[in-house]
Structures are given as structure tokens and as C-alpha cells.
Amino acid sequence: CASLFLGVCWFGSGRYRTEQWNRREVLQTLACGFFLVLNWVFLFKSFEETSVTIAISVYHLAPVLVLLLGSLIYREKLHIVSVTSIVICFLGTALISGINGNTSFSQL
Structure with a gap:
């Protein structure tokens, strides 16, 4: 629906004549x-x-992974705020997903 709406707006504005792709x-x-x-x-x-809770929590971790990949691909330096945020996000996801001290990686 959004593509159709944006296409109509694009054609209606006449921008399709001037754009270079x-x-x-x-x-x-x-x-x-x-x-x-x-x-x-x-x-x-x-x-x-x-469960939906775990799925949504892991889904919202994707921007953190993009931040990590971007820093590797573009060789950008991560600042202390970024690193702290990444660690907190990973810890929060681990806690929500049910990983606790009694679980080993072989049991996962």
C-alpha cells in the first residue's frame, strides 16, 4: 500500500521526469x-x-548488530557510550531470553 501511495505521489508531483537513477x-x-x-x-x-516476548527482544537487538557491523565495515571507532549500550543490550536480551547461571551453553 505504501509503495502504491508513494508511486502516485511521485507521478503526481512530476518528479519522475527529472530524477536520474x-x-x-x-x-x-x-x-x-x-x-x-x-x-x-x-x-x-x-x-x-x-514466545513473543523473546522473539521481540531479539528482534530489537538488530540495530545493535548493525552498529557493530558498521563499526567493523567502515572502521569507525566505538565510543564508551556505544560500547556500554551494546553490553547493556546484550545483557538485557540474555536475561529476558531465560539464560541464567544454571544453564550451560551445551544445554542451549
Whole structure:
């Protein structure tokens, strides 16, 4: 629905006449759309495999993973606030998902 609405706005404004598209941007946009759909498929599949609380908690950890990947790929330095936030997010996810001191990794 959003694509149709935005397409109508794009055509209605006449911007389609002046825009220049290059191949790289189009391929990146299509790849992002594909991964966004895949993201939703995995989210709803996780509802079948585990509780909604755990699935949503792990789902909201994705921006943290993007921050880590971005720092590795673009060689950006992480500041103390970023590192502290990442550690807190991982600890919170571990606590919510039910990992406690009595559980070993072999039992998971």
C-alpha cells in the first residue's frame, strides 16, 4: 500500500521526469527491500518457535548488530557510550531470553 501511495505521489508531483537513477542505487534499493521482507518472515517464524516476548527482544537487538557491523565495515571507532549500550543490550536480551547461571551453553 505504501509503495502504491508513494508511486502516485511521485507521478503526481512530476518528479519522475527529472530524477536520474543509477544502477547501483536501484540494486541497493532492491536488496534492501528483499532483506526487509526476509526480516519480517523470520520475525513471524520466530513467533512459532519461541514466545513473543523473546522473539521481540531479539528482534530489537538488530540495530545493535548493525552498529557493530558498521563499526567493523567502515572502521569507525566505538565510543564508551556505544560500547556500554551494546553490553547493556546484550545483557538485557540474555536475561529476558531465560539464560541464567544454571544453564550451560551445551544445554542451549
